[in-house]
Amino acid sequence: MNDNNILKGGAGTALLILSALIFLGSLVVALGNLGSQGHASFNTSSALPWGQPIATYLYFALASSGLGLLASLPLVFGFKQYYPVAKRCVFLAFIILISGMTVLALELGNVFRMLWAIPLNLQIQSAMFWMGVFYALDLLFLLWKFGKLDAGEWDSKTSKQVGIASFIGVLLASGNLALIFGMMSMRPFWFDGLLPIYFYFTGVTSGMAALVFFVYLAHGFNRDKMHPAMQSLMTGALPKMFAALIGGTLLFIAARAITGLYSNNPEINIVWTDYLFASGLYHLSLWVGLLLPFVLMLNGKLRNQVNVQLLVSVLVFLGLFAERFYFVVGGQVVPLFKGTWYPDLIAYTPSVTEWALTIMGWSLAFLLCVLGEKFLNLSAMPDAIAKQGKVHPAIA
Amino acid sequence: MAKWGMVIDLDKCTGCQACTTACAMENNTLPGESWQDVLFYHEGEYPSGQMKWLPRPCMQCEKPSCVYVCPTRATYKDESAGGIVFVDWNKCIGCKYCMIACPYGVRFYSDEKPLIEPDMRDIYPGQNKQLWSPPYQNPKEDWSRGIGIQPPGVVSKCTFCYHKVSQAPEGTVDFDEDNPAVKEYVPACVRTCAPKARYFGDLDVPESQVNQLIGDKHGVRLKDHTGNKPQVYYLGAGAAVPAFTPADKGDKS
Numbered sequence: 001m002n003d004n005n006i007l008k009g010g011a012g013t014a015l016l017i018l019s020a021l022i023f024l025g026s027l028v029v030a031l032g033n034l035g036s037q038g039h040a041s042f043n044t045s046s047a048l049p050w051g052q053p054i055a056t057y058l059y060f061a062l063a064s065s066g067l068g069l070l071a072s073l074p075l076v077f078g079f080k081q082y083y084p085v086a087k088r089c090v091f092l093a094f095i096i097l098i099s100g101m102t103v104l105a106l107e108l109g110n111v112f113r114m115l116w117a118i119p120l121n122l123q124i125q126s127a128m129f130w131m132g133v134f135y136a137l138d139l140l141f142l143l144w145k146f147g148k149l150d151a152g153e154w155d156s157k158t159s160k161q162v163g164i165a166s167f168i169g170v171l172l173a174s175g176n177l178a179l180i181f182g183m184m185s186m187r188p189f190w191f192d193g194l195l196p197i198y199f200y201f202t203g204v205t206s207g208m209a210a211l212v213f214f215v216y217l218a219h220g221f222n223r224d225k226m227h228p229a230m231q232s233l234m235t236g237a238l239p240k241m242f243a244a245l246i247g248g249t250l251l252f253i254a255a256r257a258i259t260g261l262y263s264n265n266p267e268i269n270i271v272w273t274d275y276l277f278a279s280g281l282y283h284l285s286l287w288v289g290l291l292l293p294f295v296l297m298l299n300g301k302l303r304n305q306v307n308v309q310l311l312v313s314v315l316v317f318l319g320l321f322a323e324r325f326y327f328v329v330g331g332q333v334v335p336l337f338k339g340t341w342y343p344d345l346i347a348y349t350p351s352v353t354e355w356a357l358t359i360m361g362w363s364l365a366f367l368l369c370v371l372g373e374k375f376l377n378l379s380a381m382p383d384a385i386a387k388q389g390k391v392h393p394a395i396a
Numbered sequence: 397m398a399k400w401g402m403v404i405d406l407d408k409c410t411g412c413q414a415c416t417t418a419c420a421m422e423n424n425t426l427p428g429e430s431w432q433d434v435l436f437y438h439e440g441e442y443p444s445g446q447m448k449w450l451p452r453p454c455m456q457c458e459k460p461s462c463v464y465v466c467p468t469r470a471t472y473k474d475e476s477a478g479g480i481v482f483v484d485w486n487k488c489i490g491c492k493y494c495m496i497a498c499p500y501g502v503r504f505y506s507d508e509k510p511l512i513e514p515d516m517r518d519i520y521p522g523q524n525k526q527l528w529s530p531p532y533q534n535p536k537e538d539w540s541r542g543i544g545i546q547p548p549g550v551v552s553k554c555t556f557c558y559h560k561v562s563q564a565p566e567g568t569v570d571f572d573e574d575n576p577a578v579k580e581y582v583p584a585c586v587r588t589c590a591p592k593a594r595y596f597g598d599l600d601v602p603e604s605q606v607n608q609l610i611g612d613k614h615g616v617r618l619k620d621h622t623g624n625k626p627q628v629y630y631l632g633a634g635a636a637v638p639a640f641t642p643a644d645k646g647d648k649s
Contacts, residue, residue, distance in 0.1 A: 040510070109507060274642055336498075
């Protein structure tokens with residue numbers, strides 16, 4: 001059924017070479033600058049210690065979790081229409097997480113020390129300790145689950161158990177990642193007990209954007225080349241869910257913006273008035289990156305067009321990347337003390353090295369994805385679904 | 397067991413920054429890596445405008461949020477060292493989460509862009525795994541407590557000059573720089589303070605000078621609402637830090 005995957009042919013090889021070149025180029029720039037200047041090649045500072053590399057990691061980690069949750073729709077909850085994308089979801093979740101972790105590794109001051117210092121010191125009070133535990137489990141379960149699906153085990157008892165374990169692993173990993181920010185009461189812009197819910201939701205939205213893009217890429221942006229069951233999904237349940245996810249994301253942002261603007265607390269209020277809403281790029285990401293896609297997806301005809309779905313997936317992908325950036329930086333831009341003669345927000349623009357890390361992450365994800373499409377059968381689905389061709393909504 | 401505390405009398409502080417300089421000299425910190433600095437700020441407008449300043453060391457909190465978030469126990473509160481919060485540079489992975497979690501902004505990641513040119517790290521390139529190696533160095537280097545010059549990629553902070561304080565005779569309660577018997581053990585910022593605005597001693601001894609000052613002069617702790625419970629207390633007017641207002645917005649009050 002995968003004969004129509006254009007990435008298995010020459011186009012895939014070309015993309016593979018291109019993404020490998022971009023990956024190697026950005027890696028050389030990043031490692032060269034880190035080697036010669038250390039983290040002084042970042043534009044972060046002691047006043048604003050977490051910059052774009054952290055936002056990139058956050059973006060990838062949550063997109064991965066989102067894909068993991070999407071995969072659980074058919075594998076855990078029995079939404080059978082989603083079977084045609086289940087295997088690709090699991091694969092993308094794995095490689096996107098690997099890409100994010102690679103970016104994070106180059107952001108840390110002493111990455112190899114982490115390998116022994118975190119497990120040996122067992123600081124269970126630290127959310128970052130649990131991030132290591134849960135994301136390691138998440139990776140393990142994703143790999144295991146992929147192994148099961150690759151072996152054609154869709155419905156075996158073990159396969160289902162691994163699916164459930166993976167689903168729980170994803171919830172724990174991304175929920176805990178949210179609490180790394182959400183538990184910081186000294187950083188009021190982030191402090192939010194419900195932040196895990198926000199991260200789950202927006203994570204699924206970014207995962208969906210990645211899924212739509214890569215599904216079309218694999219089929220040469222031509223829906224006719226897809227298996228009928230996948231065509232049915234891409235013109236039925238999936239775009240509707242994508243629309244709902246974007247709408248929900250906008251609601252979450254609106255709720256955070258309204259409470260932030262209403263608050264007198266300058267560490268929240270000023271972040272919205274003087275940083276987020278004062279930035280043209282933030283407006284662009286909000287209106288063009290999220291609202292425009294939502295409006296497009298509300299229209300039943302537009303929603304099912306290949307070009308619209310592709311445009312929406314790219315816009316949402318970029319829009320949510322900006323959201324992650326402004327979320328991470330926004331929590332730090334108000335100085336902890338008024339200080340200085342000319343109090344102002346802390347300025348931060350990513351450096352060349354930080355951009356190189358971001359591009360490295362993206363190109364690595366792309367590279368691994370093309371490799372996967374080339375050598376694995378990511379469009380596989382259970383025989384019953386494949387033979388049936390089209391999944392009738394009634395049995396889903 | 398002692399519990400080291402500091403008292404800073406803002407009515408006596410002149411904002412001269414001698415403490416900042418003494419700390420930098422004592423601990424070989426880079427420009428900008430001010431383990432102890434003095435913040436200046438102003439509030440209100442003429443004719444009732446105020447000018448304030450606030451010396452800011454590490455608060456060595458009783459409930460240090462930086463310690464709780466550290467994934468490797470690199471940063472830890474050492475009760476056997478009077479409750480000082482240290483960073484073990486052998487364990488720090490440079491994730492900077494402690495800098496996010498510290499409400500007081502007193503942690504430093506010196507592997508960052510230099511505050512001033514020329515970059516001291518280029519003038520005195522690092523040797524023996526040090527980030528930089530100036531000709532004069534504090535002889536009491538102890539990386540397990542974050543004392544001395546750090547390696548690259550770790551977080552540094554004020555140590556209450558533990559390398560000095562720990563040498564004091566057993567049972568020392570008041571570290572008065574005017575007392576010849578203990579003056580060598582007084583933290584650098586306290587010893588250098590010309591208007592004698594800083595005091596250092598044992599918070600566990602009710603009769604200690606620091607406790608008496610806190611009691612008599614209504615000592616307060618900065619950002620007490622965070623619950624971190626600093627072991628640094630402020631006396632006098634000026635300890636109330638005004639809310640942040642960007643300069644171009646003027647004073648909303």
